[in-house]
Amino acid sequence: MKLRDIAIGANASMYYRLNFKKIRGVYYPRTETDVLAAIAFARDNGYDVTPKGGGSGLSGACTGGDTDRIMMSSLQMTEMLAISKDIGYVDVQPGLTPDEINAVLEPMGMKLFVAPSSRDIATVGGILSTDGGGNDTWVNGTMRDNTIKVRMVTYDGRKLTVSHEGVKSDDPDLEAELTKKGMTIHDVASSHGTLGFITELKLVIRPVVGETLVGSLAEFPDYDTLGQAVDGMIKRESPIRYGETIVMAHPDVREGFNPPLLILQYPEEYESELKEFVDIKRLDTDEFERLKDIRIKLPKRNPMEGVQFALFEGYGFHEESLRNMQHTLDEIDTLLKSHDLVPFGKYGHAPSKWYLGDNTAAYGIIMHSREIRPEGKTGTELLQTVLDIVEKCDSLGVTPKPEHKWPFDDEAKSSRLNELREVIGPGFNSFILDEACDDVLSSMV
Amino acid sequence: MMSTSYDKCVRCGSCVKFCPLFNAVGEEQYSPRGKTYLLQVMDQIEDDPELAKEFRQLLFQCTLCGRCSEVCSSDVDLLKVWHEQRAKAVQMAPEEFEYLDALRDALANVANIYGLDPEDRAIYWLDELEDDIPGLEDRVYEKGKTADTMVFLGCLMSFRGSQMDVLRSLFTMLEEVGEDYLVMGAEENCCGHPLYLMGDEKGAEDLRKHNRSVIENAQAKKVVTCCPGCLIQLREHHNLKNAEALHHTQYFDQKMETTPKYNQTKELAYHDPCELHRILGIKTEPRSLLKKLGVEYREMEASCCGGGGLLRMTDPGLSDIIIQARSAKEKLRDTVVVTACPSCREQLLASENRTKDIIELLADASEGGAE
Ligand SMILES: Cc1cc2nc3c(=O)[nH]c(=O)nc-3n(C[C@H](O)[C@H](O)[C@H](O)COP(=O)(O)OP(=O)(O)OC[C@H]3O[C@@H](n4cnc5c(N)ncnc54)[C@H](O)[C@@H]3O)c2cc1C
Numbered sequence A: 001m002k003l004r005d006i007a008i009g010a011n012a013s014m015y016y017r018l019n020f021k022k023i024r025g026v027y028y029p030r031t032e033t034d035v036l037a038a039i040a041f042a043r044d045n046g047y048d049v050t051p052k053g054g055g056s057g058l059s060g061a062c063t064g065g066d067t068d069r070i071m072m073s074s075l076q077m078t079e080m081l082a083i084s085k086d087i088g089y090v091d092v093q094p095g096l097t098p099d100e101i102n103a104v105l106e107p108m109g110m111k112l113f114v115a116p117s118s119r120d121i122a123t124v125g126g127i128l129s130t131d132g133g134g135n136d137t138w139v140n141g142t143m144r145d146n147t148i149k150v151r152m153v154t155y156d157g158r159k160l161t162v163s164h165e166g167v168k169s170d171d172p173d174l175e176a177e178l179t180k181k182g183m184t185i186h187d188v189a190s191s192h193g194t195l196g197f198i199t200e201l202k203l204v205i206r207p208v209v210g211e212t213l214v215g216s217l218a219e220f221p222d223y224d225t226l227g228q229a230v231d232g233m234i235k236r237e238s239p240i241r242y243g244e245t246i247v248m249a250h251p252d253v254r255e256g257f258n259p260p261l262l263i264l265q266y267p268e269e270y271e272s273e274l275k276e277f278v279d280i281k282r283l284d285t286d287e288f289e290r291l292k293d294i295r296i297k298l299p300k301r302n303p304m305e306g307v308q309f310a311l312f313e314g315y316g317f318h319e320e321s322l323r324n325m326q327h328t329l330d331e332i333d334t335l336l337k338s339h340d341l342v343p344f345g346k347y348g349h350a351p352s353k354w355y356l357g358d359n360t361a362a363y364g365i366i367m368h369s370r371e372i373r374p375e376g377k378t379g380t381e382l383l384q385t386v387l388d389i390v391e392k393c394d395s396l397g398v399t400p401k402p403e404h405k406w407p408f409d410d411e412a413k414s415s416r417l418n419e420l421r422e423v424i425g426p427g428f429n430s431f432i433l434d435e436a437c438d439d440v441l442s443s444m445v
Numbered sequence B: 001m002m003s004t005s006y007d008k009c010v011r012c013g014s015c016v017k018f019c020p021l022f023n024a025v026g027e028e029q030y031s032p033r034g035k036t037y038l039l040q041v042m043d044q045i046e047d048d049p050e051l052a053k054e055f056r057q058l059l060f061q062c063t064l065c066g067r068c069s070e071v072c073s074s075d076v077d078l079l080k081v082w083h084e085q086r087a088k089a090v091q092m093a094p095e096e097f098e099y100l101d102a103l104r105d106a107l108a109n110v111a112n113i114y115g116l117d118p119e120d121r122a123i124y125w126l127d128e129l130e131d132d133i134p135g136l137e138d139r140v141y142e143k144g145k146t147a148d149t150m151v152f153l154g155c156l157m158s159f160r161g162s163q164m165d166v167l168r169s170l171f172t173m174l175e176e177v178g179e180d181y182l183v184m185g186a187e188e189n190c191c192g193h194p195l196y197l198m199g200d201e202k203g204a205e206d207l208r209k210h211n212r213s214v215i216e217n218a219q220a221k222k223v224v225t226c227c228p229g230c231l232i233q234l235r236e237h238h239n240l241k242n243a244e245a246l247h248h249t250q251y252f253d254q255k256m257e258t259t260p261k262y263n264q265t266k267e268l269a270y271h272d273p274c275e276l277h278r279i280l281g282i283k284t285e286p287r288s289l290l291k292k293l294g295v296e297y298r299e300m301e302a303s304c305c306g307g308g309g310l311l312r313m314t315d316p317g318l319s320d321i322i323i324q325a326r327s328a329k330e331k332l333r334d335t336v337v338v339t340a341c342p343s344c345r346e347q348l349l350a351s352e353n354r355t356k357d358i359i360e361l362l363a364d365a366s367e368g369g370a371e
């Protein structure tokens, strides 16, 4: 074993104590040919393949669990293959981040409109595999809405091109079977590396339009008023270009602000309509940038004492759970506290959009939650808390992990992935769909 | 007490793509997150002697550029972690760092990194520059001499021919502004920076003591150096009571409200030396001087040249890859890289880039604008 076999386990989730002995090879391919060779090695030895991008995912999916496996990183697949400003697309390898892509596009006045807070490290391959999005998902959609098609390689080395319209393959039988199953990009979105390795993506790029945008702050007396304000924006299809909420923040990182609050940016001419249903205070550019900075750094900051951690990275409040947010949050906080967890920060994209496991779109607040890492809790206890949260979310009408669609809490998604894997074959990130997934994850906390 | 600030790393990955070592190799163990992660799971791997050894080596495959510390929003003082871990590594397995012994011995015996006679500190450049700078010999410090400003050249500038043009420009400009100055010459010890980078605080302090007493005896109110590494030591670790340590860009920016205009005929780009702008926070003065000189220049990415953290000694191959990748990425072929650090200069010259220290531009402008 070498340090490269261990360092590949570095990831942002709380599942980071891997059984390194089960990692049978670490690959950093540069081309599809390299990918095929690595997969062939895994296949010949009966090992699983775990794709990894930036390792910023919070579900532990890029760890590969404790299967005998090879780890395949996309971090050296960072070529920009083609750009068409006229048609509006860019062809890229999967290891590029939105920041890297946009650095090239910016001088052309074009942009990829996918902006997770982790866009400095999250790769486009990883973002599609979790169907991530950012504070502009409300206007610009999630990663799947911005992906035209992907090329991927399956465990038996066959090649697929999957788009919104359907699927193509170098193997006509496979193509026919997957077409019968109706495979589209929706299936690749949130598939957590269980179907194959994405080697190339064709992404939508659009011109940056010169709108005059203004920023403002809305502070709320309670969570219901916050939820109802966001619900109002959804109903009116408000043109919010940037919408973030800080629901609560530990006093050490609050920096004088008073959550719950919303940080909003919208076209100047929309302000009068927004004022009809939300009490907003206009911010100058510096104040607005400062608030944005406070928000974006919340997932990384720590309290004076202790360290924050992401026990359960996302809650999707929509419909009733959004309008009755006070009740929903009280229930969640009571549950967290009963498990001895001290809330550290709750914040997220608002209004936002995500997809449910059956591929219907939902609109509301994607709230990330961080707690202070408790001392002396076992992995099993923490995972039990996660499972209790999932159950609680179901009873409250909240989407658990809306940005991640972690298949183990999404029956529709996991059965669809299993259905496709019957055709494509297993071999990719299998632990996720395994019944023992909970135990494996808890062993890594 | 060892800091455990690496515990605060939430492994978000924001530092990964900024690290020159990660960019050079493209594998996670070289990235700052990779290394904090290795520390976080050390209990799982430290029993394996080969892995422990590899980790010790990895700690020296880093330029200590500080970019990771700057990017991190989780209060992980990464530079401190790397320093502490290096000290621990050398202490635990000195035999693995025997290749650094020659350097350590040279510093212990003759107080310079080249193992040359200490008297030679003021020989090479004095021979070369005596005619250009009349009276230069009298500027060399001897017991009993005093001056307002002490010039601290550092090992690179004292001994390397490649630094001669910078020295000539520095002395020309000190004369031009009428400064009352002395050069430490043979009485200068290495500032201790190389030992500090290996985590050998005691060895570094032994070197600093002598410098401190010379500066005090000369009654200098200012110590001026062109070398950011020396400045880190002079400003942060020499504990100088009555003298303020300044980078030459700070000194001349303060001294000269206006400067003659530089006659620019080539494309210029400014490279911020990591130790100067990130560790010492000196960003505005070099730019202010460039503005006064009226030059047009391109800002380069604030990343490392690959020459810091002893990497040139510990892994010259990686150091070369970093500067070559940088030259290609930033299209330096037709550009003169302006910088303000003798170590960056060496690194740039070794990779066949053209470079000038800001002081050279200043001297050229003062001498009539010839390039
Ligand atoms: C500080 C912070 C802020 C964040 N903010 C947001 C946010 O605003 N919005 C959001 O949506 N998420 C956010 N996240 C979560 C995370 O960034 C996303 O889940 C992101 O999509 C993961 O991308 P990655 O490249 O890091 O993938 P990884 O974490 O490496 O992997 C994620 C999944 O994708 C699979 N995968 C990766 N590459 C490939 C490939 N080439 N082929 C097939 N499968 C692949 C992996 O197997 C794994 O299942 C945040 C995380 C952090 C740490």
Ligand code: SF4
Binding pocket: A300, B008, B009, B010, B011, B012, B013, B014, B015, B016, B032, B033, B036, B068, B071, B072, B073, B074, B076, B078
């Ligand atoms: S930026 Fe800081 S918290 Fe994030 S991975 Fe790097 S060291 Fe860790």
Ligand code: SF4
Binding pocket: B018, B019, B020, B021, B022, B030, B031, B032, B061, B062, B063, B064, B065, B066, B067, B068, B069, B078
């Ligand atoms: S100090 Fe520089 S080279 Fe070292 S880990 Fe940090 S970013 Fe990388």
